Amino acid sequence: MYIVKRVLTMFLTIWIIATLTFIIMKFIPGDPFVSDADVLPEEVLQNIRAKYNLDKPLPVQYALYMKNLLMFDLGPSIQSETRDVNTLIADGFPVSALLGLQSLIIALVFGLLLGIVAALNHNRFLDYAAMFLAIIGISVPSFILAPLLIKYFAVEWKLLPVASWGTWAHSVLPSVALATTPMAVIARFIRSSMLEVMKQNYIKTAEAKGLSPIAIVVKHGIRNAILPVITFIGPLFVVLITGTFVIEKIFAIPGLGKYFVDSIFNRDYPVILGTTVFLVLFL
Amino acid sequence: MSHLLKVENLQVSFKTYGGEVQAVRNVSFHVDQGEVVAIVGESGSGKSVTVQTVMGLIPIPPGKIKGGKITFSGKDITNLSKREMRKLKGSEIGMVFQDPMTSLNPTMKIGKQIAEGLIKHQKLSKAEAKQKAIELLKLVGIPNAAERYNQYPHEFSGGMRQRVVIAIALACAPKLLIADEPTTALDVTIQAQILDLMKDLQRRMNTAIILITHDLGVVAEMAQRVIVMYGGIVVETGTVFDIFERPKHPYTWGLLESIPKPDVKEKKRLIPIEGSPPDLFSPPKGCPFAPRCKYAMEICVEKMPGEFKISNEHIAKCWLNDPRAPQVEALIAAGRE
Numbered sequence: 182m183y184i185v186k187r188v189l190t191m192f193l194t195i196w197i198i199a200t201l202t203f204i205i206m207k208f209i210p211g212d213p214f215v216s217d218a219d220v221l222p223e224e225v226l227q228n229i230r231a232k233y234n235l236d237k238p239l240p241v242q243y244a245l246y247m248k249n250l251l252m253f254d255l256g257p258s259i260q261s262e263t264r265d266v267n268t269l270i271a272d273g274f275p276v277s278a279l280l281g282l283q284s285l286i287i288a289l290v291f292g293l294l295l296g297i298v299a300a301l302n303h304n305r306f307l308d309y310a311a312m313f314l315a316i317i318g319i320s321v322p323s324f325i326l327a328p329l330l331i332k333y334f335a336v337e338w339k340l341l342p343v344a345s346w347g348t349w350a351h352s353v354l355p356s357v358a359l360a361t362t363p364m365a366v367i368a369r370f371i372r373s374s375m376l377e378v379m380k381q382n383y384i385k386t387a388e389a390k391g392l393s394p395i396a397i398v399v400k401h402g403i404r405n406a407i408l409p410v411i412t413f414i415g416p417l418f419v420v421l422i423t424g425t426f427v428i429e430k431i432f433a434i435p436g437l438g439k440y441f442v443d444s445i446f447n448r449d450y451p452v453i454l455g456t457t458v459f460l461v462l463f464l
Numbered sequence: 465m466s467h468l469l470k471v472e473n474l475q476v477s478f479k480t481y482g483g484e485v486q487a488v489r490n491v492s493f494h495v496d497q498g499e500v501v502a503i504v505g506e507s508g509s510g511k512s513v514t515v516q517t518v519m520g521l522i523p524i525p526p527g528k529i530k531g532g533k534i535t536f537s538g539k540d541i542t543n544l545s546k547r548e549m550r551k552l553k554g555s556e557i558g559m560v561f562q563d564p565m566t567s568l569n570p571t572m573k574i575g576k577q578i579a580e581g582l583i584k585h586q587k588l589s590k591a592e593a594k595q596k597a598i599e600l601l602k603l604v605g606i607p608n609a610a611e612r613y614n615q616y617p618h619e620f621s622g623g624m625r626q627r628v629v630i631a632i633a634l635a636c637a638p639k640l641l642i643a644d645e646p647t648t649a650l651d652v653t654i655q656a657q658i659l660d661l662m663k664d665l666q667r668r669m670n671t672a673i674i675l676i677t678h679d680l681g682v683v684a685e686m687a688q689r690v691i692v693m694y695g696g697i698v699v700e701t702g703t704v705f706d707i708f709e710r711p712k713h714p715y716t717w718g719l720l721e722s723i724p725k726p727d728v729k730e731k732k733r734l735i736p737i738e739g740s741p742p743d744l745f746s747p748p749k750g751c752p753f754a755p756r757c758k759y760a761m762e763i764c765v766e767k768m769p770g771e772f773k774i775s776n777e778h779i780a781k782c783w784l785n786d787p788r789a790p791q792v793e794a795l796i797a798a799g800r801e
Contacts, residue, residue, distance in 0.1 A: 382566040388521055389561075390581040390632065391554035400580070404571040 191462075198461045199250060199454060203243055206453055213259045213448045233259060233450075246454065255455035259447070266455035269440055274459075276346060277429070277436035280355055281422030287360035288367055289414070293403075295364070296371025300406075301398065303376060311368065318365025327358040327431045344432045355432045359425055363417055367410055375406040419463045466538055467494040468672050469518065469640055474532035476510075476517050479525060483745045487513040489696040490532070495640065498670040502683040502704075504719065505693035508741050511676045514693070515642045518674075519559055520549040537639065555585035558633030558671075562645040564625035568617040574628050575601070575613030581635045600631040605661060623654035627661065634665060641666070641673045647682065659686060680723050684708060689777065692716050695742040695752025702778035712772070712780035715753045751782070759784060 212235060214226055221229075230236045234245055249256055255266035264272075299311035334354060335343040342351050378384065379402060387401045426438040437456060444452035476488040488510040495501045503511045516522050518534055520541075534542045541552065553559075561567040569577060578600055579593035588596060594613065601609035604627040617625060626646065633641055643662065647655035663686060666673055675686055683690055683704065690707040692700040692715065700713040711717055718737035739756035742748055751757070754764040763783050772785035784790075 382561055382563060383569040385521060386559075386561060386567045386577075386629065386632065387569070387580075389519060389553055389559040390584065391550040391552065392580065392584060393550065396580075396584075400572065401569050405569070 195458060195461050196247075199247070199458050200243075202454055202457045203246065206448075206450060207239060209445075209448060211448060213450065233257070235450075246451075250454075250458065255458070256451035258444075258452050259449045266451050269452065270437065270455065270459055273435060273437040273440050276434060277425075277438060278422040280352060280359065280428075280434065280436060281418070281420075281425075283352060283356040284360035284363070285414075285418055285421050287356060288363040288417075291360075292364040292367025293371055293407075293410075295368035297375055297398065297403065297406075299368065299372040300375035300379065308372075312372070315365040315368040315372075318361045318368075321361070323358050323362065323425075324427050324431065326361055327355070327428060330354045330358055331431075344434075346432075346434045351432075355428050355434060358431075359421065359428050363421070367413070370410050370413060371406055374409050375402060378402050378406045381405070419460075422463070467535070468497045468499075468537060469495040469674075470533075470535040471514070471518065472533045472535075474514065474517065474534065475530040476513055476522065476527060477530055478527050485744050486747055487696055487744060488517065489747060491693070491696070491698050492532075493691050493698060493701060495672050495674060497639070498666075498672055499689065500666060500673045500675060500687045501689045501691060502675045502677060502687035503691045503693060504677060504680065504683055506678070506741060508744070509693040510696040511693050512644055515559075515644060515674055515676060519557060519642060520544070520546075520553060521559075551585070554581045554638075555636040556638050557640045557642065558636070558638040560626070560629050560633045560641065560643040560646045563649045564622050564629050565649065567629055568625055570617050573614055573616060574620065578628070578632050578635055581632060585636045596635070597631075600635055601628070603665070604628070604631045604634075605657075606631075622650055623657060626650060626654075626658050630658075630661065630665070634669065634671070637669055637671075639672060641671050642676075643673060644676045645678070646675070648678065655682075662686070680708075680719060692719070695747060696744055697752060697781065699753065699782070700778075700780045702774070702780075706775065706778040710774075710778075712774050712778070712785055713753075713782045714757045714759050714784070716780075718756075 212230075213233075214221075214229060227236070234242055237245075246256070253267075255270070257265045258269055295311045295315060299308045299315075302308045302311075331343055331354065334341050341353050342348075345351060384397060384401055387397045392400075425436075426442045428434070429436040429439040430442075437459075440452060441456040441460075443449075444456065471494070472492050474488055474491045475486070478485045478487060491510065491514055493501070493503075503514070505511050513522065513527075517527075517529060518536075522529075529542065532542070533540060536552070537556070541549070544552070568574070575594060575597045578597040579588075579590070582588045582593040582596050583590065586593075598609045598613050601612055606612050606624060606627055612620075617628075620628065630646075633643075641662075646662065647658050650658060659682060662673065665671070673686075675682070677683060687704055689703055690701065691698055692707065692713065694715050700707065700711065700716050707716060708720065711720060715737070718735070721735040722737065724734060737756060742752040742755070748754065748765070750763075750765040750767055751760075751769050754760045757764065761783060769781045769783045769786075771779050771781055773779055774785065
């Protein structure tokens with residue numbers, strides 16, 4: 182019963198978001214062919230518009246789009262002659278997902294490490310050092326961090342490729358750049374919840390058993406301190422795997438985020454709707 | 465005979481932003497093999513700090529052992545390294561805490577929490593430890609022990625959890641069990657069950673118990689000897705009989721007067737002890753109880769009373785026991801009649 186209810190709400194959510202996106206999208210002035218308007222004769226433009234059903238009244242366009250959506254056909258891309266939105270997502274998503282997954286792992290491992298070290302050295306040097314790093318991680322935007330990483334790791338020390346996508350080495354710098362902010366957030370989360378947990382009575386019980394400090398932290402501390410972070414990982418995971426425009430743009434990565442934003446500038450209606458619906462599917 | 469636990473002139477203080485709290489000032493007592501010793505006193509009298517120091521659970525800093533000596537099984541454990549202290553904790557000394565609702569890890573199976581200590585101290589394999597843990601669960605009176613082994617604390621009631629906490633404390637058959645208000649957080653019927661259980665286990669395993677409590681009824685029921693603490697010092701110590709039948713310290717009198725007595729025919733109000741405990745940031749140089757004491761004399765404020773030996777086991781720290789002091793006990797006795 183619960184599952185059925187959740188699936189129904191999911192469809193409802195997707196429908197509402199798709200509708201809202203459709204309406205907002207049509208408020209953007211111009212259409213995909215404004216830039217061509219000077220060079221192409223009026224009749225040609227008319228024909229192209231007709232091809233993509235853009236000449237029909239809005240309610241009809243809406244109905245057509247919803248019909249296709251029901252059949253999981255997200256329509257053709259107006260910008261790209263050869264690819265439709267489905268293949269666009271099929272191409273872009275694995276790239277973004279890999280990038281996101283790697284960043285999530287980096288963020289979790291280092292975030293937990295920093296947070297725990299900080300909590301266990303509460304108000305001592307290591308705590309301040311870890312929290313200093315965390316604050317930098319939160320405040321420095323990725324579009325500043327990414328060029329810095331490129332400058333040192335790629336240009337000066339020539340350790341890793343500058344940009345683009347291909348081998349695993351290509352994914353290192355963007356993953357790190359993408360992971361920094363969530364890592365800092367996780368570190369702060371873990372630090373505060375760990376401090377809270379270490380004051381609990383069951384930690385005293387564990388101490389009274391004569392367990393080593395490491396066993397206490399690992400078995401009794403982290404297990405309880407990680408709970409708030411787990412609730413936070415869900416949405417974070419979605420944000421990371423569905424692609425991030427800034428990082429993908431800087432590193433010239435053919436991920437989903439890049440298409441998503443490009444489509445808005447080009448008023449590529451089917452791509453806007455398609456990528457939005459796909460994102461909602463994950464949320 | 466050498467004592468199982470001997471605490472001599474223990475001084476513990478805590479550094480806080482407000483200054484240094486002298487929580488325990490010159491406390492001495494001893495516990496023998498298989499004996500139940502109760503420590504009574506109101507909140508802030510230093511009971512818990514004393515036993516937690518014995519157990520090595522005081523966070524250092526801000527806590528600090530400023531002086532004194534703790535001897536356990538003939539071995540000085542005052543300045544034991546943390547590593548050596550950990551060998552003692554859980555195997556030789558077990559501890560039961562006040563609130564069973566929060567003293568178990570909510571994310572770990574009950575059985576695992578018991579088995580943990582066994583694996584650590586008795587070097588049992590996981591399977592052996594599990595077997596032993598199930599036996600312990602049976603021992604503390606938990607039905608369906610094998611099933612219960614795999615359950616989490618939230619599936620247990622408060623009384624059941626306290627049984628589990630006792631099982632954890634007794635897992636390695638310690639020589640000494642420290643019970644810090646083990647029944648305070650439980651309701652009355654469960655309190656009796658837990659006390660019965662502790663008494664039963666104490667007899668079977670011949671464990672010595674230090675029982676901290678507010679409840680003088682519990683003391684009379686369980687203990688052989690009583691230590692009365694006030695303002696960070698031991699004000700009176702003696703056998704249960706000494707303390708209940710011929711107490712020699714006005715604070716003990718006050719404690720006894722504030723227990724309801726079921727056999728009193730006429731409606732008599734309970735007599736509270738007026739005032740509040742001393743400020744341990746700057747403890748008075750005289751007797752800490754003097755400001756609240758009806759019988760306080762000039763010397764009480766000026767000079768800390770020494771130990772007056774009433775009988776072999778019975779010691780009171782009160783100037784009234786000085787031969788030069790007025791015989792107030794006689795007056796009170798006269799007043800009662």
